[in-house]
Amino acid sequence: MKEVIQDIIIRNSDDYIINMGPQHPSTHGVLRLELSLQGEKVKYVVPHIGYIHRGIEKMCERDTYQQIIHLTDRFDYLSAHMNNEAVCLNVENALEVEVPERVKYIRTILDELNRLASHQLWWCAFGMDLGALTTFFYGLRDREVILDIFEESFGSRLLHSFNTPGGLMHDIHPNFQKRTKEFIKYFRKKLPEYDQLLSNNVIFQMRTKGIGYMSKEVAISYGVTGPSGRASGFSCDVRKNHPYSAYDKVDFKEILDTTGDTFTRYKLRIAEMWESMNIIEQLIDNIPEGDYTAKMKPIIKLPVGEYYQRVETSRGEMGVFIISDGNKFPVRVKFRTPNFANLFVLNKIGSGNKIADIVAISGSLDLVIPDIDR
Amino acid sequence: MGIKIKSMKNEDFLDNSTLETLKETGDNFFLTTIDDIVNWGRSNSVWPLTFATSCCGIEMMAAGASRHDFARFGIEVYRASPRQADVLVVAGTIVHKMVPILLRLYDQMADPKYVIAMGACAVSGGPFFYNSYSVLRGVDQVIPVDVYIPGCPPRPEALLYGVMQLQRKIKSKSITNPNEVEEK
Numbered sequence: 205m206k207e208v209i210q211d212i213i214i215r216n217s218d219d220y221i222i223n224m225g226p227q228h229p230s231t232h233g234v235l236r237l238e239l240s241l242q243g244e245k246v247k248y249v250v251p252h253i254g255y256i257h258r259g260i261e262k263m264c265e266r267d268t269y270q271q272i273i274h275l276t277d278r279f280d281y282l283s284a285h286m287n288n289e290a291v292c293l294n295v296e297n298a299l300e301v302e303v304p305e306r307v308k309y310i311r312t313i314l315d316e317l318n319r320l321a322s323h324q325l326w327w328c329a330f331g332m333d334l335g336a337l338t339t340f341f342y343g344l345r346d347r348e349v350i351l352d353i354f355e356e357s358f359g360s361r362l363l364h365s366f367n368t369p370g371g372l373m374h375d376i377h378p379n380f381q382k383r384t385k386e387f388i389k390y391f392r393k394k395l396p397e398y399d400q401l402l403s404n405n406v407i408f409q410m411r412t413k414g415i416g417y418m419s420k421e422v423a424i425s426y427g428v429t430g431p432s433g434r435a436s437g438f439s440c441d442v443r444k445n446h447p448y449s450a451y452d453k454v455d456f457k458e459i460l461d462t463t464g465d466t467f468t469r470y471k472l473r474i475a476e477m478w479e480s481m482n483i484i485e486q487l488i489d490n491i492p493e494g495d496y497t498a499k500m501k502p503i504i505k506l507p508v509g510e511y512y513q514r515v516e517t518s519r520g521e522m523g524v525f526i527i528s529d530g531n532k533f534p535v536r537v538k539f540r541t542p543n544f545a546n547l548f549v550l551n552k553i554g555s556g557n558k559i560a561d562i563v564a565i566s567g568s569l570d571l572v573i574p575d576i577d578r
Numbered sequence: 579m580g581i582k583i584k585s586m587k588n589e590d591f592l593d594n595s596t597l598e599t600l601k602e603t604g605d606n607f608f609l610t611t612i613d614d615i616v617n618w619g620r621s622n623s624v625w626p627l628t629f630a631t632s633c634c635g636i637e638m639m640a641a642g643a644s645r646h647d648f649a650r651f652g653i654e655v656y657r658a659s660p661r662q663a664d665v666l667v668v669a670g671t672i673v674h675k676m677v678p679i680l681l682r683l684y685d686q687m688a689d690p691k692y693v694i695a696m697g698a699c700a701v702s703g704g705p706f707f708y709n710s711y712s713v714l715r716g717v718d719q720v721i722p723v724d725v726y727i728p729g730c731p732p733r734p735e736a737l738l739y740g741v742m743q744l745q746r747k748i749k750s751k752s753i754t755n756p757n758e759v760e761e762k
Contacts, residue, residue: 226679229628229658233635234676255676256631259710266709275706281633325636328643344643351640362636362731574632574671 213248213551215240224562226255232329233573237550237562244558249551257577264537269295269369269504272537276524277363279541280575282322283517285314288367290524293448294513295369296498298506298528305450306494307371312450313384313487314366315515316480320391321350322518323473323480326570330470331402333567334411339402346394353383369504371497384488388481395477403474412467416553416565419464426552427545430520432569435472436464442516454486466561469568505532519543519570543575613751620664621748622652624692624741627663629683631670634697634731638669641734648734651741660686665744666721667737671699671707672714684721692748694740695723698730705730 225236234255240247260279264272269291276287289311296303324347331339351361357377358364366373402408418428423436433440441458443451459475461468506528514523520542527536546569554565630638641648642656649655657663660683672680684693695717698705703715717723724747727740 226676227627227629227660227683229656234631234679255673255679256671257673257675257712258671258704258707259712260707263706263710278633278706281636325639328639340639341644344640345645348640348643348645361640361733362633 213250219247229332232567232571235547235571235573235576237566239559239562241559246555246557246559246562249554249562251547251550253547253573253576255577256574258574260578261537261539265533265535268532269506269534272534273367273369274365276539277365278574279539279578280517280519280522280543280572281363282325282572283318283519283522284363285311285318285366286515286517287522288365289315289449290513290515290522292367292369293515294511294524294526295504295506297513298509298511298526299369299504301370301498301500303371303498304494304496305492307496307498308450309487309491310372310376310496311367312454313484313491315449316483317350317353317384319480319518320477321347321354323477324350326473326518327398327402330567330570331408333563334408336402336405336408339398342397342401346391349387349390353380353387356380356383368497368500370500371495375496381488381491384484388485388488392481395474398474403471409467411561411564412465412470412568414465414467415557415561416466416568417464418549418553420462422549422552423464426549428520428549428569429545430516430518430542430570431472431476432469432546433520434459435461435469437462440521442514442521446514448513448515450487451483454483456483456486466564466568473570503532505530506534514540517542519572519575520546539578541575541578543571543573547571547576614749617749617751620690621745624653624664624744624748625655625657625662626653626665626667627660627683627687628656628658629666629668631668631672631676632699634669634700637731637734638667638696638737641737646734646738648738648741651738651745653741660684661688663687664690665692665694667694667696668700668717668723669696669731671704672717672720673712674714675712677714677720680717681720690748690751692724692744693717693721694725694727694737694744696727696737696740697732698728701726701728 219240221238221240223236224239226234236252238250238252260275263275273288273291276291277284279287324343328340328343354364355361357380358366418436420437423433423438429440437460439460444458456479459472459479461472508528508530511526512523514521522542523540525538526534529535550566554562666684695701700717703713707713708715725740725744727736729736
């Protein structure tokens with residue numbers, strides 16, 4: 205019989221409890237962690253959420269499918285493009301629309317560019333959590349180069365609702381390919397700097413190695429996906445297991461590790477950045493000519509039924525579940541966001557550590573709070 | 579040496595000219611001279627609080643980082659404690675559960691304190707969320723706001739411009755009532 209992994213928190217009246225957050229620089233937003241301390245050891249961690257709950261799922265019920273896309277930007281604003289794509293793919297699959305090859309290639313490139321930008325910002329924030337402010341300036345220096353590419357093509361730096369059901373809003377800028385290639389060339393030189401600055405730092409390694417161990421069983425039973433799950437040996441890459449867009453045409457590795465501590469999760473994201481650049485390089489010269497969107501009706505009505513589509517965002521598996529009754533508005537939309545699952549493993553892997561290690565562990569899970577609360 | 583700093587043209591600044599005219603309408607010479615010195619100091623060292631609820635926080639981080647570097651304008655360093663901060667940049671949506679915490683943070687800040695509402699959510703409840711059951715429709719319903727910066731999210735340059743407007747506003751204030759709040 206399989207062992208059931210349980211996570212029962214027993215509160216006592218004489219616990220010494222402190223609150224970390226909602227306004228705390230290391231919680232990356234407005235998350236409140238209830239920490240019970242025994243000296244400097246943490247007995248348990250209870251995450252309290254809801255400080256940025258905007259009711260997006262409810263709002264989706266009053267919106268058309270084109271309008272929902274703009275709301276999905278605001279979940280995980282660092283992987284806005286992937287979130288858009290999840291809704292678009294779902295609608296396209298439901299309508300059985302075949303999108304042009306050009307769209308698939310561009311979407312995949314943008315996914316990976318967005319993943320790079322997201323991991324860069326995570327690297328900045330993770331270094332800053334552990335007291336290394338230098339990473340903040342180096343990481344955001346390189347991120348601005350990607351944002352320039354985004355800005356030129358979509359007119360927006362962060363939240364570019366560039367996908368629509370059926371394709372893209374408009375065609376990419378003529379400079380897009382040239383600038384992306386320049387960026388890859390530039391970033392291939394800069395990424396080893398990240399290792400020199402932080403990965404090989406002795407203090408950093410002492411603060412992250414052997415801390416916050418997550419086994420494969422825990423990762424699977426809590427549904428921890430993305431780089432955090434893959435660092436524990438859980439093969440959960442949607443790009444590999446259920447390819448969408450042009451991921452079936454590229455040759456890339458799913459990076460797996462089995463150590464499962466904080467440092468492994470860090471190393472795995474650095475390795476993912478290399479892999480993302482490989483994917484972009486394979487696609488950027490081969491973007492086929494063609495339309496940037498398929499022919500779609502102005503009012504989209506999904507056939508009656510239930511539809512599910514998942515994509516791999518930079519933090520894990522993002523799923524969109526739509527129930528339609530044939531109208532132009534969905535009856536119910538449910539989002540399976542990666543950070544919600546990733547957050548609640550914090551008590552399992554965090555309790556028993558020192559209070560300063562909680563910062564390192566939650567930083568290595570790469571949480572984005574509006575993605576949790578929606 | 580060869581660096582040419584482009585400053586803002588004077589006529590670009592005139593869109594809010596009531597700020598300066600308020601200052602010009604009479605006060606005694608001694609007080610205004612002290613005012614000038616104190617305001618020069620205050621306006622060039624507004625330290626923000628790290629208070630980012632959602633997407634605008636990323637642009638706020640970008641504004642503080644390498645390219646946009648808003649330490650040039652005296653927004654030198656983000657403080658994690660409200661007791662050390664001068665300006666509260668409300669970057670992101672404020673929901674009803676967050677309102678008591680926002681109020682507590684505002685109360686904990688030492689006078690003189692300023693508030694910048696950054697982004698559509700803080701200004702008016704957002705481009706999409708204003709109809710939601712849980713979203714506060716603009717932070718000016720609970721705390722007084724000095725500068726509004728529209729955009730979703732605003733560019734870092736927009737935040738810089740907002741900060742420059744705040745500095746103008748600080749310069750027009752008097753030490754006798756530094757934190758005057760316009761009555762509604």
